[in-house]
Amino acid sequence: MSSYVFAPARTVSLPVHGVAQRFPVNRVFCVAQNYAQHAVEMGSSGREDPFFFMKPASSVVPVAAGTVLPVPYPSGTQSLHHEVELVVALGRCGSNVDPARAEELIYGYAVGLDLTRRDLQTALKAKGRPWEIAKGFEASGPVGAIMPREQVGTLVHGGIRLSVDGEERQSGDLDQMIWNVNEIISHLSRHWSLVAGDIVFTGTPAGVGAVVRGNHLQGSIDGLDGIQVELV
16 A cells, blocks of 8 residues: 555656766756846846756756757747756765865756746846746756766856847857856855756856747757757
């Protein structure tokens, strides 16, 4: 007899490049406005302390390399925006981690999309209210295969791009982050006890914009498996 009153939700997991085992997702942390030009286009400026929000693990959907994932256009919005991001997958636990040792927690890296109901986010920000409804909906976090750090090294620079129907919308470099990956992990570890399975969306470069049903989105980061999704 089961000890649960109903079957527990399935564990969300991501493919790992080159191996059969999958990466189980625990928590999903996100860094807001972590590229200077994107911060400007969102109305901020300067090297302010990083601030974080979270998506539910259920919002993450895996994208296998070489496939196109159909993503449903969400209800309740007239302005769905794309944001391509480096996703960092943690393979070790840590609290109050020094930036110089933060990379020891990293299992690997992947390309991700942080899809955003921008109109809802803007309206909620203006009222000083939380905006999880703009970020945490179903399939709002497509993520590609994780490339283990032991295969790709520590990522501190490399091109990050997103195109819509073949037209480049976002283009930047990881070294343009206001807070680099080690600093992000260190900041997070001061407020949460990080554990293996946590993933971190590390921010998006400038050029975010609206997408509609039928658009084909392609995100890439040098050295990682790219992702492709189509809005349906």
